[in-house]
Amino acid sequence: MIFEIVLAIVLINYLRRSPQITGVSAEWSKRLFIGMMACIALLLFDVIADKQVKISNWLSYLALLAILYLIYSKKEFQFAKFLIYAVLPLVVIGIIKDLSALISPSFYKEWGDTFDVAEFFAFVWVFAAWLITKKQRKALEKEKMMALAREKEFKITESLKAELEVQVKERTADLTKQKEELQQTIIELKSTQAQLVQSEKMASLGELTAGIAHEIQNPLNFVNNFSEVNNELIEEMKEALDKGDIEEAKAITADIIENGKKINFHGKRADGIVKGMLQHSRSSSGVKEPTDINVLADEYLRLSYHGLRAKDKTFNASMKTDFDESIGKINIVPQDIGRVILNLLTNAFYAVKEKRKLIKEGYEPTVSIGTKKIYPLFGSGGVEIKVMDNGNGIPPHVLEKIFQPFFTTKPTGEGTGLGLSLSYDIVKAHGGELKVETKEGEGTTFTIYLPV
Amino acid sequence: MKILVVDDEEDVQALFLQKFRKEIKGYEMEFVFAFSGEEALQYLQTNEHGAVLILSDINMPGMSGLELLRLIKERYEKPPPRVMMITAYGDDENYNQAMKLGADDFLTKPVDFVALKEKLKAKLV
Incomplete structure (x- = not known):
């Protein structure tokens, strides 16, 4: 075994x-x-x-x-x-x-x-x-x-996973930080935008100031002149009364009363201009009210012309108006449409001024503004406001950009590049249209169409 | 002496009539008014030598005062009426251009009526 x-x-x-x-x-x-x-x-x-x-x-x-x-x-x-x-x-x-x-x-x-x-x-x-x-x-x-x-x-795999988790956490923290930074930037941009809109308004107000000063100067002259005349007339009335010439004193009184009315009228005229200026600088109420578009257009035509004249005294331009008196009052936000008209007029005057620099003889700088009631075959119709100039026109490569914010052909510091962009927004907000027709060397016509 | 005042502000008429009421009463001066350059030319066409002196604003809608000045000095040679320019813009360019076109005087707004009266009376002599 x-x-x-x-x-x-x-x-x-x-x-x-x-x-x-x-x-x-x-x-x-x-x-x-x-x-x-x-x-x-x-x-x-x-x-x-x-x-x-x-x-x-x-x-x-x-x-x-x-x-x-x-x-x-x-x-x-x-x-x-x-x-x-x-x-x-x-x-x-x-x-x-x-x-x-x-x-x-x-x-x-x-x-x-x-x-x-x-x-x-x-x-x-x-x-x-x-x-x-x-x-x-x-x-x-x-x-x-x-x-x-x-x-x-x-x-x-586990260690890789842990590593990845750490990386993801880091990335998430980075992204959160970036997100916060971007949000901050957006807030800053929004406030900058609001400031820009305000500064654009102020820039156009600056252009207006001289025109307004001129427009106020005229009625103020009348107020001063007629009050002086009234003082003289009161002296004369006193003399007539001393002489016992009641008839003469009565005639003078009638003149004094007339002059008083004129002083009042021109005082109110100056008041209206100042109010208009304040209205322009104030943020828009956004409230539509019945407005005489012809009066508004005429006011801004004179203001913009005088504004330009005050900056450049050698400049002269013919102004033509063609108002359709049958329009009557239309419902618009007057400050906003006023700004649009002012922007278009300022551009028109700028255009003819630029052409004037190039052509000294045989060129008559002309800026026109016209209104027209539109009677369509269907619908309720509207009003057309045309701002025309006989400047150099807009070249095609510029034309496609004119309504873009911050686009400007003016030298740095002269234009905000927001005028037409804001104008476009305002007209759109009124349910209207802003169109442009231009011919190089011949001029430009901007047409605002507002439905009534 | 007949004086043509050209200004687009209509109250200028009332103002001149009252400022110069003594002279008008005493038949020293006579005033006619036009509210635009075109109107002024029309008046001169129908009333040749209807005015000895023309007081014109420069900034007016339509025909400017300077254009009116040029046309007056061109058309009415013997003897051309005296033309005084009045403007709110008393700048060199306006002044030089007015003088080049043959303006006899150049005033700025607001018009000093005491000085204007003296100037007009001096022209009368």
């Missing part, structure tokens, strides 16, 4: 050398070593001893069963559990065989071949189980390696 002892030695050695014991449990390592030594001693005893002595057989069974029990009961040897299935059949068959030989030799003799065959198969089974387990172990190992690799991969 050398095989069982050798098997026991191999098993103990296997357990002792297994990574679960070597270097992990010095105690078990020692015990196993002792066990192995005992088995080797048993082997030597078996070789030397008489073949008939079956004690070594029983001892080897005992050793194998002890090993199997150890594997079965101790946690440390769990990894070797497969050995129980591999070795147990061999041990059991060996024990039954030897027991039957001991108890009933006749039975043993009768069944001896069967026992040998069973022993052989159990023997084969040990190797087969060993090989299968080894194969399984390898597959398991492989799987374990793969799992480890997957875990490694997973860890890499």
Whole structure:
């Protein structure tokens, strides 16, 4: 029975050398070593001893069963559990065989071949189980390696994810910051826009100021002159009364009353001009009111002309008006439409002034403004206001940009570039249209159409 | 002496008539009024030598005072009426142009009537 002892030695050695014991449990390592030594001693005893002595057989069974029990009961040897299935059949068959030989030799003799065959198969089974387990172990190992690799991969992914999350957080913070900055910029832009609209209004007011000064000067002269005349007349009336010339005094009184009316009239005229100026500088009420478009157009024509004259005293231009008296009052926001008319007139005067610089002789700078009631075949009709100049016209590459905000052909500081853009918006807000016709070298006509 | 006053402001008529009422009463001066350059030319056409002196505003709608001055000096040679220009814009360019066209005098608004009266009386002599 050398095989069982050798098997026991191999098993103990296997357990002792297994990574679960070597270097992990010095105690078990020692015990196993002792066990192995005992088995080797048993082997030597078996070789030397008489073949008939079956004690070594029983001892080897005992050793194998002890090993199997150890594997079965101790946690440390769990990894070797497969050995129980591999070795147990061999041990059991060996024990039954030897027991039957001991108890009933006749039975043993009768069944001896069967026992040998069973022993052989159990023997084969040990190797087969060993090989299968080894194969399984390898597959398991492989799987374990793969799992480890997957875990490694997973860890890499995790760290990448964490890294990405940090980056995303940083980006988000950046973007939030940028968003806030942009919002701030938008707020600033909005206030700048409001300021620009106001400054455009003030710029056109600046152009008006001189014209307004001139327009106020005339009625003021009358107020001064007629009040002076009245003082003189009162003196004369006193003299006439002293002389007792009641008739003369009465005639003078009539004159004084007339002059008083004139003073009042011209005072109101100046008042109206100042009010108009204030109305222009004030932000638009946005309220439509019945307005005489002819009066409005005439007022701004004179104001813009005098405004230009005050800036450049050498400048002269003919002004022509062609008002359709049948229009009557139309519902518009007077400040807003006034601004549009003023813008168009200022541009028209600028155009003829520029042409004047180029052509000294034989050119009569002319700016015209006209109104016309439109009777359509369908609908409710409207009013057309035309502002014409005989300047140089607008070249095509400029024409496509004239309604863009901040576009100007004037030198820096002279134009805000908002005049026509604002005019366009105002006319659109009135539900109307602002159109332009131009011929290079001949002039430009802007037409405001307002529905009534 | 007949004086033609050309101004687009109609109240100028009332003002002149009252400022010079003594002279008018005493038949020293006679005033005629035109409210535009075109009207002034029309008056002169029908009343040649109808005015000895013309007082004209420069800035008027339609024909400007300077254009009127040029036409008067061109058309009425023997003897041309005296023309005094009155303007709110007393700048050099206007003054030089008026003088070049043969203006006899150049006044700025607001008109100093005391000075104007003296000038007119001096012209009478």
